Amino acid sequence: MISEYLTEKEHPAGPLQRLDPRAKIIGLISFTVVVVSTPARAIWVFAVYAAVVTFLIGLSRLRVGYVLRRALVVVPFVIVVAIFLPFFGRSGSGGYSLGISHMSAGGLLVLWNVGAKAILGVLSMILLASTTPFPDMLAGFRRLRVPQVFVLVVSFMYRYSFVFAEELRRMQRAVAARNFRGRWLWNVPILGRVLGSLFLRSYSRGERIYVAMISRGYEGTIGLSSPAVFGWSEALFLGLLIAVAVAVRVVASV
Amino acid sequence: MALQGLSFSIQRGESVAIIGPNGAGKSTLLLHLNGILRGEGPIRIFGLPLEERTLREIRRKVGVVFQDPDDQLFLTSVAQDVAFGPSNMGLSKPEIEERVREALAAVGMSGFQDRSTHLLSFGEKKRVATATVLAMWPDILVLDEPTSNLDPKARRQLINILANLPVTKIIVTHDLPVAYEMCNRAIILSKGRIAADGPIEEVLTDQDLLEANDLELPYGFAIPPAGIPGWSGTSRTRSLSRDAEDELTEHVAGLNHLVGDPRL
Numbered sequence: 001m002i003s004e005y006l007t008e009k010e011h012p013a014g015p016l017q018r019l020d021p022r023a024k025i026i027g028l029i030s031f032t033v034v035v036v037s038t039p040a041r042a043i044w045v046f047a048v049y050a051a052v053v054t055f056l057i058g059l060s061r062l063r064v065g066y067v068l069r070r071a072l073v074v075v076p077f078v079i080v081v082a083i084f085l086p087f088f089g090r091s092g093s094g095g096y097s098l099g100i101s102h103m104s105a106g107g108l109l110v111l112w113n114v115g116a117k118a119i120l121g122v123l124s125m126i127l128l129a130s131t132t133p134f135p136d137m138l139a140g141f142r143r144l145r146v147p148q149v150f151v152l153v154v155s156f157m158y159r160y161s162f163v164f165a166e167e168l169r170r171m172q173r174a175v176a177a178r179n180f181r182g183r184w185l186w187n188v189p190i191l192g193r194v195l196g197s198l199f200l201r202s203y204s205r206g207e208r209i210y211v212a213m214i215s216r217g218y219e220g221t222i223g224l225s226s227p228a229v230f231g232w233s234e235a236l237f238l239g240l241l242i243a244v245a246v247a248v249r250v251v252a253s254v
Numbered sequence: 255m256a257l258q259g260l261s262f263s264i265q266r267g268e269s270v271a272i273i274g275p276n277g278a279g280k281s282t283l284l285l286h287l288n289g290i291l292r293g294e295g296p297i298r299i300f301g302l303p304l305e306e307r308t309l310r311e312i313r314r315k316v317g318v319v320f321q322d323p324d325d326q327l328f329l330t331s332v333a334q335d336v337a338f339g340p341s342n343m344g345l346s347k348p349e350i351e352e353r354v355r356e357a358l359a360a361v362g363m364s365g366f367q368d369r370s371t372h373l374l375s376f377g378e379k380k381r382v383a384t385a386t387v388l389a390m391w392p393d394i395l396v397l398d399e400p401t402s403n404l405d406p407k408a409r410r411q412l413i414n415i416l417a418n419l420p421v422t423k424i425i426v427t428h429d430l431p432v433a434y435e436m437c438n439r440a441i442i443l444s445k446g447r448i449a450a451d452g453p454i455e456e457v458l459t460d461q462d463l464l465e466a467n468d469l470e471l472p473y474g475f476a477i478p479p480a481g482i483p484g485w486s487g488t489s490r491t492r493s494l495s496r497d498a499e500d501e502l503t504e505h506v507a508g509l510n511h512l513v514g515d516p517r518l
Contacts, residue, residue, distance in 0.1 A: 133368075133370070134330055134370070135329075135330035135331040135334065135370070138330065155329065155330055156328065158330060159327075159328060159329065159330055159371065159372060160324075160328075162372040163324050163372070205324075205325065208320065208322065208325040209325050209328050211285070211290050211320075211325075212318075212320050212325050212326045212328070213328065213338075214290065214313070215288055215290065215313060215317075215318045215320075216313070216317075216338055216339040216342060216386065216387070216390065217310060217313050217314065217339060217342035217343060217390070218338075218342055219342060222329075222338065222341075
């Protein structure tokens with residue numbers, strides 16, 4: 001499960017893949033911010049945003065199925081909004097009546113607003129994550145002066161999520177091999193113990209990692225070097241992306 | 255496990271196996287070698303008293319490869335992890351890159367620089383973990399159970415690589431065939447004390463000694479009689495480690511030529 005989200009097998013070569021991670025981080029995060037700040041009524045503007053994202057996804061040769069599968073993470077959020085839809089703006093004009101519930105135009109606009117922005121934001125982040133190997137992305141954040149502590153915490157989380165996922169899987173198998181089936185409420189204590197022992201293992205692994213680190217002379221800082229350079233293609237990508245988004249956004253609010 | 259009155263000296267170029275049953279104090283000893291544990295009495299390593307002031311120097315000289323490579327390799331890419339030690343030593347960027355390249359070549363992992371650590375096989379992780387320590391050019395390489403959990407092929411590869419590294423080695427293990435193949439001297443540790451210290455042939459052929467210390471050669475494994483060249487790995491290992499009297503750095507710099515064969 002975790003490995004499906006974090007593996008780097010999904011990195012076909014492409015022009016976006018070659019860019020300095022800093023350009024992609026700044027570019028796609030700014031793009032998302034501009035998208036989120038756009039008024040929901042300007043529907044054609046969202047079409048332009050969608051075209052830009054689709055173009056970039058095509059340019060990076062990402063597989064459509066893969067992108068869509070990962071984009072599914074927005075579904076729960078949109079559903080939550082949809083559930084509360086009948087309670088939004090009852091008094092508004094327009095909208096539809098479905099038996100006992102009434103969807104107002106204002107309510108639908110809220111749903112559109114959340115849905116469109118969530119999808120575009122998620123697609124931008126998928127684009128960023130799928131064209132940038134994780135270590136490069138961390139190096140990019142480090143070069144953007146994100147404090148080392150944060151970058152290291154994320155780096156450790158990434159590195160050891162695989163180890164802990166594997167440990168958890170082994171423990172689950174060992175429990176299942178002795179005919180445990182976590183089905184009923186009274187099975188919960190066992191699951192709690194599995195998690196507790198996973199925590200203890202992680203804790204002692206943390207200690208071992210630290211011992212190995214100081215054995216190699218660790219004194220509090222880690223120099224993560226990355227050979228990336230910010231050149232013309234980075235400037236071009238960043239300039240075009242932000243210019244298009246901002247231009248469309250400004251026209252929309254005029 | 256408490257250690258008491260341990261003292262032994264190791265010559266340059268020697269390969270020493272520290273063997274003993276679980277709980278004999280092997281790991282405790284290992285953690286004292288580079289000052290992770292300090293104990294109560296005074297400890298001297300390379301003639302240096304083990305204290306805050308000398309810690310940096312001692313940890314540079316004594317390179318420890320831990321048993322679980324997942325503990326050692328904590329960064330996301332292979333190159334970053336191998337560069338970690340050298341960069342802690344304050345080396346310049348080109349120097350660090352050179353050492354990374356060299357250390358990876360020495361363990362037959364050239365070209366793996368940009369690979370993600372977590373995608374490596376267990377045997378590959380073990381080799382990279384060794385490279386992370388080699389890149390610091392240690393005067394002595396301490397290996398904790400280097401062959402545990404490896405399949406026969408990965409085990410053979412690692413043994414060949416380690417045996418050919420012209421570095422002084424301490425190998426902590428209870429894999430006696432590995433100890434025999436890679437070392438010329440064995441120290442048996444038992445209940446926190448040295449129970450025996452001598453040429454490995456003598457220690458491993460002393461049936462009573464092994465039994466008294468809860469050790470046993472695997473069934474069917476026999477030490478070839480002295481004078482007759484043993485199987486391939488043995489004689490080569492011996493001559494190499496005995497010749498390795500030269501300046502260590504020169505050897506490490508020449509590692510590529512010695513073990514550059516990627517099929518190892």
